[in-house]
Amino acid sequence: MNDFINEPLLELRRAPVRANLTEAMTALDAQLPWRVPVIVGGERRDEPSFTSHDPGTPDRTVAHVTAATPQDVDAAVHAAAHAAPEWEARGAHARAAILSRAAGELRGRRQRLAALAVRECGKPWAEADADVCETIDFLEYYAQQAIALEHADGLVQLPGERNTLRYAARGVVAVVGPWNFPLAIPAGMVAAGLATGNGVVLKPAEQSPACALAVVEAFHAAGVPPAALNLLPGEGDVGAALVAHPGVHTIAFTGSGAVGLEILKTAAEVRPGQRHLKRVVAEMGGKNCVIVDADADLDDVVPALVYSAFGFAGQKCSAAARALVHQRIADTLVERLHGAVDQLLIDQAERFGVDVPPVIEAAARERIDGFVRTAHEQGARVHQPGTVPAAGHFVAPAVIDGLPAGSRVTEEEIFGPVLAVESVASVDEAVEIVANLPFALTGGLFSRDPATVERVSRALPVGNLYVNRHITGAMVGRQPFGGNRLSGTGTKAGGPDYLLHFVEPRVVTEDTMRHGLVV
Amino acid sequence: MTIVAPPTAAPAQPAPPDAVEARVRALGRHIAAGQAKAGRTRTRVLEDRGMELLARDPALRAALFRLVDVAPATSGRRDLAAHLASLLGEAQAADAPAGGFLRRASVTARSAATGRASGPAVGAVAGLAVHRMATRFIVGEDPADAVPTLAGLWESGAAATVDLLGEATVTTAEADRYARRCDEALRTLARAAQTWPARPTLDVVPRVNLSVKVTALTAKVKAEAPEIGIADASHRLRGLLRTAKAVGAHLHVDMESMASRDLITQLVIDLLGEPEFRTGLSAGIVLQAYLRDADEQLDQLLDGIQQPFTVRLVKGAYWEHETVEARQHGWDSPVYLNKVESDRSFERLTKRLLDHRPHVKVAIASHNVRSIAHALALAPDRDLELQVLRGLGDDLQVALTDMGLRVRTYCPVGDLVAGMSYLVRRLLENTSNDSFLLSRSRGTDLDQLLAKP
Numbered sequence: 001m002n003d004f005i006n007e008p009l010l011e012l013r014r015a016p017v018r019a020n021l022t023e024a025m026t027a028l029d030a031q032l033p034w035r036v037p038v039i040v041g042g043e044r045r046d047e048p049s050f051t052s053h054d055p056g057t058p059d060r061t062v063a064h065v066t067a068a069t070p071q072d073v074d075a076a077v078h079a080a081a082h083a084a085p086e087w088e089a090r091g092a093h094a095r096a097a098i099l100s101r102a103a104g105e106l107r108g109r110r111q112r113l114a115a116l117a118v119r120e121c122g123k124p125w126a127e128a129d130a131d132v133c134e135t136i137d138f139l140e141y142y143a144q145q146a147i148a149l150e151h152a153d154g155l156v157q158l159p160g161e162r163n164t165l166r167y168a169a170r171g172v173v174a175v176v177g178p179w180n181f182p183l184a185i186p187a188g189m190v191a192a193g194l195a196t197g198n199g200v201v202l203k204p205a206e207q208s209p210a211c212a213l214a215v216v217e218a219f220h221a222a223g224v225p226p227a228a229l230n231l232l233p234g235e236g237d238v239g240a241a242l243v244a245h246p247g248v249h250t251i252a253f254t255g256s257g258a259v260g261l262e263i264l265k266t267a268a269e270v271r272p273g274q275r276h277l278k279r280v281v282a283e284m285g286g287k288n289c290v291i292v293d294a295d296a297d298l299d300d301v302v303p304a305l306v307y308s309a310f311g312f313a314g315q316k317c318s319a320a321a322r323a324l325v326h327q328r329i330a331d332t333l334v335e336r337l338h339g340a341v342d343q344l345l346i347d348q349a350e351r352f353g354v355d356v357p358p359v360i361e362a363a364a365r366e367r368i369d370g371f372v373r374t375a376h377e378q379g380a381r382v383h384q385p386g387t388v389p390a391a392g393h394f395v396a397p398a399v400i401d402g403l404p405a406g407s408r409v410t411e412e413e414i415f416g417p418v419l420a421v422e423s424v425a426s427v428d429e430a431v432e433i434v435a436n437l438p439f440a441l442t443g444g445l446f447s448r449d450p451a452t453v454e455r456v457s458r459a460l461p462v463g464n465l466y467v468n469r470h471i472t473g474a475m476v477g478r479q480p481f482g483g484n485r486l487s488g489t490g491t492k493a494g495g496p497d498y499l500l501h502f503v504e505p506r507v508v509t510e511d512t513m514r515h516g517l518v519v
Numbered sequence: 520m521t522i523v524a525p526p527t528a529a530p531a532q533p534a535p536p537d538a539v540e541a542r543v544r545a546l547g548r549h550i551a552a553g554q555a556k557a558g559r560t561r562t563r564v565l566e567d568r569g570m571e572l573l574a575r576d577p578a579l580r581a582a583l584f585r586l587v588d589v590a591p592a593t594s595g596r597r598d599l600a601a602h603l604a605s606l607l608g609e610a611q612a613a614d615a616p617a618g619g620f621l622r623r624a625s626v627t628a629r630s631a632a633t634g635r636a637s638g639p640a641v642g643a644v645a646g647l648a649v650h651r652m653a654t655r656f657i658v659g660e661d662p663a664d665a666v667p668t669l670a671g672l673w674e675s676g677a678a679a680t681v682d683l684l685g686e687a688t689v690t691t692a693e694a695d696r697y698a699r700r701c702d703e704a705l706r707t708l709a710r711a712a713q714t715w716p717a718r719p720t721l722d723v724v725p726r727v728n729l730s731v732k733v734t735a736l737t738a739k740v741k742a743e744a745p746e747i748g749i750a751d752a753s754h755r756l757r758g759l760l761r762t763a764k765a766v767g768a769h770l771h772v773d774m775e776s777m778a779s780r781d782l783i784t785q786l787v788i789d790l791l792g793e794p795e796f797r798t799g800l801s802a803g804i805v806l807q808a809y810l811r812d813a814d815e816q817l818d819q820l821l822d823g824i825q826q827p828f829t830v831r832l833v834k835g836a837y838w839e840h841e842t843v844e845a846r847q848h849g850w851d852s853p854v855y856l857n858k859v860e861s862d863r864s865f866e867r868l869t870k871r872l873l874d875h876r877p878h879v880k881v882a883i884a885s886h887n888v889r890s891i892a893h894a895l896a897l898a899p900d901r902d903l904e905l906q907v908l909r910g911l912g913d914d915l916q917v918a919l920t921d922m923g924l925r926v927r928t929y930c931p932v933g934d935l936v937a938g939m940s941y942l943v944r945r946l947l948e949n950t951s952n953d954s955f956l957l958s959r960s961r962g963t964d965l966d967q968l969l970a971k972p
Contacts, residue, residue: 005849006849007849008848008849008850009848009849009850011848011850012742012743013742013743013777013778013781015781018743125743126743294592294594295589295592295593295598295602296592297588297589297592298686299686299687299689302687302689303687303689306689328594336689336690336693338690339689339690339691339692339693339738340689340690340738342690342691343689343690343691343738343739345739345747351744352741352743352744353739353741353743353744353746353747448585448588448589448592448602449589449601449602449605449606450605450606450608450609451601451604451605451608452605
């Protein structure tokens with residue numbers, strides 16, 4: 001699988017490439033608002049009950065959306081279950097070809113898709129484009145992986161018997177997606193389910209239903225049977241009903257820790273008529289730390305930290321939340337960080353060069369502001385220099401130091417542009433702090449001593465450690481992504497073993513002796 | 520695409536191609552002989568041999584460059600020795616064939632780092648070695664400190680351009696500080712240069728020449744939004760242009776990676792178009808021949824800048840950065856992948872630049888004797904400048920000044936900490952397999968090196 005190549009990012013440093021995107025945005029704006037229906041078995045029910053909007057200009061409606069009802073949930077699970085056997089029977093090659101065609105569909109309108117993510121989720125262009133590319137990557141990668149899985153054959157064979165290991169689809173996959181990677185993450189989980197021959201029901205985040213619709217339409221246009229992929233827009237109640245449905249076999253979830261734990265609890269309960277154990281693939285939150293040793297090159301550290309903490313307003317599960325800095329350089333680093341934060345451009349996502357776009361919704365802004373208030377109340381030094389646009393859900397980026405031990409600002413996931421900086425006496429003290437955290441998603445280390453890099457890499461429990469670089473932006477096939485501990489179920493999206501969570505292994509052993517002869 | 524305009528001055532009877540090639544070879548041999556005669560000191564020979572050794576051993580090369588890179592950030596000799604130990608250990612693991620030597624070196628360094636007696640000593644030696652390498656390339660800690668060396672260069676017939684090394688600019692305060700340092704350098708050097716004796720070959724352009732980095736003049740360099748960096752850097756660069764004009768110095772804007780290329784090009788065009796700079800200012804910009812679209816960039820400069828300006832033609836020093844970045848993002852490489860393509864581009868651009876005199880004042884910055892000879896062959900009037908790097912082009916500088924040519928030596932100024940990234944870049948360049956200098960030191964046949972690319 002080493003021949004997989006990631007979809008090339010747009011070369012935004014070229015002016016004509018940027019002009020294309022601006023044009024795509026104009027074209028999209030002329031179409032908005034979209035209508036996002038419930039899609040079950042290929043049937044659309046379009047009776048809008050809520051809307052999604054541009055976080056930077058909340059007056060702008062992106063989509064009128066139909067929320068799924070409990071009947072829709074039930075119908076969708078049945079449709080997926082009904083479609084799955086035929087879909088699985090087509091074989092991995094045929095399914096892979098369709099996924100690859102879906103990737104082509106997305107590739108053909110990548111500018112439009114990026115524009116949609118800019119509008120619906122406030123993703124700056126570079127991030128939105130990366131989201132589109134990751135979507136394509138997931139489809140192509142899992143297509144290839146599914147073929148490899150079908151040909152996997154690692155059993156010992158002795159004369160007189162034939163042992164076969166086959167990975168069968170588990171049945172129905174419920175995908176519950178997030179809004180922060182509104183295209184790639186739902187598409188990735190859907191693709192994993194489809195590639196392995198499952199029927200899928202997608203419940204996207206209520207903030208990004210239009211992005212989900214674009215993904216679903218690409219799959220259908222490429223030839224995924226309508227009933228094999230169903231779309232259930234809606235709020236938390238729809239997800240809850242879907243997860244609880246006895247016809248669901250696998251739940252693929254990316255989102256908050258609280259919801260993830262709730263899903264795990266629900267999934268453990270065997271409902272009437274349910275004849276299987278549900279499996280949960282959960283990708284949850286983090287409180288990601290970057291360790292900076294005294295020998296680090298601050299010229300590299302400052303931009304990397306700023307991007308990791310404040311890019312897309314800190315709304316990535318991989319974003320940097322705490323910097324644990326060797327005391328010898330802590331003052332210098334903080335001074336330079338402050339100066340760098342002074343430079344950040346807080347503005348609408350569609351503006352090229354924006355550093356900090358709006359956060360997703362008013363409630364998010366209030367939650368993040370609450371953490372900053374706590375920091376003030378606890379007597380910490382808060383550096384939050386920026387001014388924010390009047391309309392839109394903006395939060396100015398903040399660097400905070402001098403927090404008391406155990407502050408909720410250093411303990412809880414904020415999911416916004418807030419970075420806490422702490423001085424440590426040594427790298428080992430920093431490792432101790434990280435090793436004692438309940439989360440273990442991403443981490444960072446800046447050191448120019450290979451021995452330190454080796455020691456810290458072994459000691460940290462995080463799922464993805466980034467050394468001497470920013471800690472976000474995992475690439476499919478290159479940096480399989482996912483966390484441990486309370487950050488997730490330890491699965492790796494975009495990695496060589498991800499599909500195993502969507503299948504059940506079955507072994508067939510056949511006696512090949514007839515009349516005392518091996519035939 | 521702009522059609523290349525014919526040269527404004529009536530050209531001399533164009534020489535037939537074969538005649539040009541014959542002149543290139545003759546000039547090339549002349550330069551090479553001058554280099555050989557320039558007298559190589561014993562330590563320099565040893566250092567060059569050391570570099571050649573490094574070029575042959577990628578793991579050791581990586582380890583030593585990383586040591587140079589981290590040296591200024593270490594807390595003392597023991598800490599430096601500890602870094603040396605683990606870097607050598609890593610090199611040893613990476614490169615089994617060289618393991619014997621590396622194992623011994625690594626064990627020595629490790630015991631030095633942990634032992635009480637010898638740790639500081641090994642650290643001191645490593646520190647000294649790094650310092651010694653740095654002083655070969657860097658002429659002083661600050662402009663005043665550099666003046667005696669610059670005066671000595673002038674004495675020997677070479678002008679200089681000074682480049683102020685510094686840490687990366689990530690804040691406004693750092694951008695302001697760099698601009699202030701540049702301003703002071705212009706004034707300090709202009710004062711000092713007044714007392715230098717007349718040099719008719721060099722005195723056709725300002726004696727003082729400062730190279731500035733736009734990425735150090737703003738913390739807002741964004742590849743996808745050049746206008747933001749232009750807006751932020753403008754007032755600082757404008758201030759420097761004013762000072763340069765006032766003290767009669769030349770201000771040269773350096774070029775870096777693709778992330779800032781469009782920004783720098785447009786910024787220079789914008790500022791040189793402002794009325795106060797239309798006359799009485801000497802200024803210039805850099806053209807990188809390894810860029811596939813270097814011709815378009817030259818078109819843009821020729822169209823955009825009305826008054827005479829200088830173009831320094833270089834091959835380009837960010838080749839690895841550009842190719843790695845392009846590979847990681849799935850882009851077509853913006854730079855030529857083969858050396859021969861870059862060399863051809865260099866010669867094509869040389870001709871275009873020379874054809875655009877006097878609108879363009881031409882500076883050829885290369886250590887490739889073929890490239891220099893080619894430029895000289897196309898400009899029998901010798902109305903061009905040749906630029907070399909301090910520490911790498913010293914012999915070349917002597918050979919060219921001996922031929923009575925106008926030579927300018929690129930002289931970095933700054934402290935050891937600031938100089939590291941510059942130093943590593945130069946070392947990498949000098950030990951890359953494409954290096955003209957390295958080919959020479961390996962005894963590649965001169966005719967082969969002078970052949971048409």
